[in-house]
Amino acid sequence: MDAYALPYTFSQRAQKLTSSTIREILKVTERPEVISFAGGLPSPKGFPVQAMTAAFDRVLAQNPQTALQYGPTEGYAPLRAWVANDLKRTGAHNVKPEEVLIVSGSQQALDMLGKLFIDPGSKVLVEAPSYLGALQSFSLFEPAYVSVPTDDGGVIPDALTAERAAGARFIYALPNFQNPTGLTLDLARRKALVERCAQLQVPIIEDDPYGELRYAGEPQPGLLGLGREAGATVIRLGTFSKVLAPGLRLGYIVAPRPIIAKLVQIKQATDLHTAMLTQMAVYETIKDGFLATHLPVVRDLYKEQCGYMLDAMDKHFPETVSWTRPQGGMFIWVTLPVHIDGTALLARAIERNVAFVPGEPFFAGEQQAQKNTLRLSFVTVAEDKIRTGIEILGQLIKES
């Protein structure tokens, strides 16, 4: 008999999951002949293999029974303390270890925050455009998205009107080198945003995966520190994916204690706790200041890669196209003439063995998606391939 023919009933939320057209198109990017600007992968050249191997060895030699046993849901205490202290660099000076919860990558943080805050139909504020992975996570909990407009300076605080904010469970914001736009909020906007959120009583989820990858301009204080000064509720997400390696799946949430307490209960039901060995090995790697010497290497690498792409764009893209010039991170956002649809351009680019992610899926909510946009990642592609790929894209745009 065929076990597969029997009926079963999925939940409403699961029935709404559809396989993404764009994901299907992008499957071809796995072919080696394709020059892909579609990925969101950090550069493996930045992975500190030697330091991490030594750290795993030390942990397994010195404390294997703790590393391999079940651990506390809150996370490994020394790592929580390290994170609390590290946040001083973002201007948050009084974070306590008890306000830090270790999670299995910041994608898991998004899932847990969806569980914590979103009922079906709950209003959730997102930047337009916003990080696709967050939209996917939150969508499982069936929110009603309301988007907050952005311009060349990122999200516009004045656009967070009382009407837009009324009843919102939170606003999800990426202040540094946003995915997908690469844009960064300046200090005035940061202050305006946290003040408005304090006044309108909207909690802020600050997602900062790329903050340590700044290679131009001046570091800006994070929303966590500014928000605490302004009386706003800020929940900050961080990750070790971009400063060490993403395959570890290690990140954290910082939040007021009553929120952490609920998140601990949710985390326990979600996966008990994050792997102890990974937490201990990462702590062992970074505890004596390793990042201070490691991060400049990674930043230089990303700066160089970004430069290759910007140079090629300056040379090969027509004047009708505009794009962002990121101060850090991994992405450049391109705005095409309004008559060119990013998804249609992708189909033609794929025929020429070049790939990227069209802008449309990064938009949620009532605001119309800007279909004449696309996201380019410059991080893992070799210099000559960046030049070739951008030249081809330039030709295709000119022909459109």
Next chain:
Amino acid sequence: MDAYALPYTFSQRAQKLTSSTIREILKVTERPEVISFAGGLPSPKGFPVQAMTAAFDRVLAQNPQTALQYGPTEGYAPLRAWVANDLKRTGAHNVKPEEVLIVSGSQQALDMLGKLFIDPGSKVLVEAPSYLGALQSFSLFEPAYVSVPTDDGGVIPDALTAERAAGARFIYALPNFQNPTGLTLDLARRKALVERCAQLQVPIIEDDPYGELRYAGEPQPGLLGLGREAGATVIRLGTFSKVLAPGLRLGYIVAPRPIIAKLVQIKQATDLHTAMLTQMAVYETIKDGFLATHLPVVRDLYKEQCGYMLDAMDKHFPETVSWTRPQGGMFIWVTLPVHIDGTALLARAIERNVAFVPGEPFFAGEQQAQKNTLRLSFVTVAEDKIRTGIEILGQLIKES
């Protein structure tokens, strides 16, 4: 200003999360003077530290860029193939690697299956009693539990009536050395259960964390193989927590492909994928038959520990008390005279520095909880402390 005083609104599901009285009581078990039979920790003596250290070293030496990079949501392909092949030992001979999804421990599988199958109010069938962690995971999705009665032979297939089963999204079953009872289904019940589920079109979630820890009696075929023969839809959960180490957070789901396809979308939104380094190191540890020599050592250890506790119970518990004699796994289930409440007994036991988990929270649904029950774990307590702790419990029961 105080950031903590600002209002925010939790989701309905999060508001329903309450901190467990029993968890609060059990916090004292962390004191070193407490003899705790409350834990669910595997014995660290069974952790293969040397083999795993060598495996992590080999992976980081040979393939660091894959191990530390983002990986496929489905899991590491060689590990999926290993799992598919390994299931032959349970009588499931035709599992394909594409039917295997790697997850971050089987607790995560429960969360993902809750997302996949449960709407608020959906009927979910559980054994009475059932695994507390599963009840916690599923509860976040607000099901209506209906419990299926059990007796000394485990869950009673005949009790799965058409009325009980009508509209159920699934039945959650632990056929081997169940947590909390330690009971194992015999072959006749297994066959009756899968046939009834095929007939009533109820998918089965078979959770088998302890199957490899059998130290008495004969191995029985798993519900996956039997179910496929009978035409039932079976989703099987497995874990490396008990055969290698729980701190790794590594498990798997086996299911028909249309279910795996949805679960992959859910997993992507939940945490992108499980850590590649962990998957590769576990595969490296087990790929050449390591478990065939390692598991007998673990089984002997658990058998010995179980024996210490059963001996002590025979000696110190009064005749009014009955208990299970497990063929494997980690737990013994105790039934007290009806007038003794397990939670009340715990309060008195804590005063004497002995701890266990009362039976009540393991019951869900309309069936009345058997409050005169408790769960004992014998795995991580030293022989002399087992004898002392059981003697104290015996005295307290006699005095009740």
